[in-house]
Amino acid sequence: MRRFALTVLLLSIGPTVRAEDVNQTFGLYVSGLKAGSIQIKGHLSGTMEQGQYALEGALSPTSVMRHFHDVGYSGVVQGQMRDGQIHPATYHSHTRTESRENEVKLQFTDASPDAAPVVEMYAPSREHRDYDIDPAAQNGVLDPLSAAHLVFRDQALGDLCNKVIDVFDGRRRTRLTLDAPVETGQNTICTGAYSRIAGFSPEDMQEQVNFPFTLVYTKGDADTYILSSFTTETSFGSAEAARK
Secondary structure: OOOHHHHOOOOOOOOOOOEEEEEEEEEEEEOOEEEEEEEEEEEEEEOOOEEEEEEEEEEEEOHHHHHHOOEEEEEEEEEEEEOOEEEEEEEEEEEEEOOEEEEEEEEOOOOOOOOOOEEEEEEOOOOOOOOOOOHHHOOOOEOHHHHHHHHHOOEEHHHOOOEEEEEEOOOOEEEEEEOOOEEEOOEEEEEEEEEEEEOOOHHHHHHOOEEEEEEEEEEOHHHEEEEEEEEEEEOOEEEEEEEO
């Protein structure tokens, strides 16, 4: 599912965490109907200045959702946290979109921020198309799960949103743009957009390029802000995820 990085990839980490197990569950609703659940599990050790992370995520659709849009996702990623940045090492995912299924393996052999990933597997393979992009030219990108790490983690107000993240899923390059946060009482709102950048068919680009979204954070303990819900527009209706 091409927008999984935007709609279903969630995790939790604070800048002073030494060791933490992550276990988050969100209910997913499309056009007001229960569409499935999103769950993220994993382990974080160290801090954003020096540490490691290992995460797995899954989108499990309801039977009603499968009847109209048979989509699903499972993925895992491992990497390092260093100098306030995250550096993925390996990424592996399975995605189902209607009748199409894909398996992807990415290897980040160079830990520098501007390094390009190596696509070890993108199955099933197909013939080259004019709009395909060269993975070796995709410098400075994150895999979808690591990108979610930055966008949806628990964090201090000064670290919320206000950033641009380029994402590569093995075939397509996308971008998450987050505006500066706005405080509204107990909640803090972040608006942004998921954008198709390259590797998409002309039909996809003509259909829609930018997909706006809104993140709602609630203030927790120790001046951290916790993602409580988010909304976005998809090709099959408005979607909302609420934390359980």
